Amino acid sequence: MMPIDSPMALxxxxxxxxxxxxxxNGPPSxxxxxxxxxxxxxxTRHPGHKEFPEFTVSILIEPIELISITVWKVKVDYIAREAVLPCLWKGRQLVLREGHYIVAVAMITDVLVTKVRDPRRE
Incomplete structure (x- = not known):
C-alpha cells in the first residue's frame, strides 16, 4: 500500500x-x-456499547506519531472521499473494525479538506 500523501484528516x-x-497481534503494520x-x-456515553452506525466505509490510516504502543496520531484518508466529507469534523468519533471485531477507536483532531477534487468535473 502506498503512503497517504494528501490526507483528509488527522x-x-x-x-x-x-x-x-x-x-x-496488536497494532498493525x-x-x-x-x-x-x-x-x-x-x-463516551456508553463505554463498551456499540452504537448503530450511520454507515460503514473503508478507511486508510498512516501513523505520523506514536504516542504509545497503543495510541497513534495518524493521517486519515478514505476511498469514498466525497461521501465521507460531510461526516468529518473535529471531535468526531470513529470505530475501526476488522470483520465483526472492534479493533480501535479514534477521534478526528483536524479536518484538512473542505472540498473533494473530482477530476471528472473539471
Whole structure:
C-alpha cells in the first residue's frame, strides 16, 4: 500500500488490547486499511456499547506519531472521499473494525479538506 500523501484528516487512534477483544497481534503494520463506522452517538456515553452506525466505509490510516504502543496520531484518508466529507469534523468519533471485531477507536483532531477534487468535473 502506498503512503497517504494528501490526507483528509488527522486523528488520534487507540488500539484495543488483544485481551479486551482487539487485534490478536496488536497494532498493525502501516499504512493500514480497514472498515470504519461513524457512531450516531458519542461513544463516551456508553463505554463498551456499540452504537448503530450511520454507515460503514473503508478507511486508510498512516501513523505520523506514536504516542504509545497503543495510541497513534495518524493521517486519515478514505476511498469514498466525497461521501465521507460531510461526516468529518473535529471531535468526531470513529470505530475501526476488522470483520465483526472492534479493533480501535479514534477521534478526528483536524479536518484538512473542505472540498473533494473530482477530476471528472473539471
Amino acid at each position: 486523528a488520534m487512534v487507540e488500539w484495543i488490547s488483544p485481551p479486551a477483544g482487539g487485534r490478536p 502501516w499504512p493500514y486499511a480497514t472498515i470504519c463506522e461513524f457512531p450516531e452517538e458519542n461513544m
